[in-house]
């Protein structure tokens with residue numbers, strides 16, 4: 001049985017918390033895409049943690065956490081995160097890494113930084129974690145799968161070949177120091193030693209696990225609107241953020257993915273550049289940012305202040321649809337308790353016409369939000385355990401959005417902790 005926990009919008013919806021919670025009943029939690037470029041914030045009995053690469057099942061001793069083949073594997077970062085949580089008293093997590101995962105090289109970060117520098121005011125707002133250069137190399141077939149770290153002669157030869165073109169770019173496009181092949185070989189050898197204890201044949205592993213009836217949780221990073229195909233291209237990420245990609249990035253038969261839990265936040269936030277129709281600014285945005293999430297809406301990886309906005313039905317309905325959502329987890333609802341009235345974006349006005357279907361980027365950039373204003377509930381809803389106990393206006397807000405999303409909201413999250421949860 002496979003369940004996926006994925007995001008509906010730009011990311012930061014609270015997937016980490018939902019995954020951490022659902023991990024209690026899972027055998028395996030898998031990261032199947034992305035890299036260390038975004039983070040999940042998790043609050044549990046051990047404390048507060050920002051994970052970037054480690055799957056959110058890492059706090060559950062009964063869970064094996066897998067880095068699937070679809071992930072950009074930043075080896076020093078993974079080891080650092082494991083040691084960090086262990087140092088804070090978490091029992092050493094069970095981690096396995098696919099031998100087919102590709103390795104994020106130090107030069108991927110460099111190229112990410114240099115390219116943003118070159119683009120100057122046209123930059124993508126990259127987190128400079130090397131993700132775009134990494135995936136470019138993967139599909140240009142000059143990436144390194146984990147197993148290649150252990151084949152010395154072959155590795156040396158490949159490094160030489162790859163550096164030929166990398167160094168030409170460094171010299172002539174970016175005017176930066178060149179990379180030394182021996183040094184890179186030594187780095188790769190060290191990477192190999194660091195990762196060796198975790199490496200497995202993930203295809204066999206997953207096949208066997210599913211045959212034995214194990215419960216697998218796919219953990220998505222970012223959200224639908226950052227998907228390279230269905231998101232706000234080109235202001236997207238570089239690997240698919242959709243649950244369907246779990247069948248590739250973790251080698252799971254597509255028909256095994258039975259539940260797709262899409263995490264939807266009660267208001268909007270985004271990081272990086274790109275169209276954001278229901279964005280708000282000034283004091284209104286500052287207040288929501290300050291009160292948002294758990295201690296403010298600031299990037300878990302970068303610390304950057306997130307862009308803020310009202311709930312967007314057009315984007316969220318589309319985001320749920322492209323995920324193939326079977327149930328919604330509606331999060332961070334407690335944060336809205338301070339508002340007298342809550343605007344919700346129900347349509348986009350594009351060239352004088354109001355649309356309800358999320359358009360391609362050109363139209364999106366011209367879209368103006370059409371708002372419906374709902375009454376607030378003016379109450380602190382943290383600590384409430386049953387749906388019926390929520391204030392009436394709060395239930396109306398949830399039910400209005402549920403109707404707009406066209407998929408059932410089955411989980412409501414009313415606080416950052418594991419047990420701040422209302423099941424419907």
Ligand code: GDP
Nearest residue numbers: 012013014015016040041293294332413415416
């Ligand atoms: P992710 O990348 O989707 O896991 O999201 P992030 O971890 O970046 O952002 C979610 C933030 O909201 C974290 O700081 C969580 O601790 C916090 N959070 C999650 N659910 C809730 C909730 O229901 N209420 C509040 N107040 N905070 C929440």
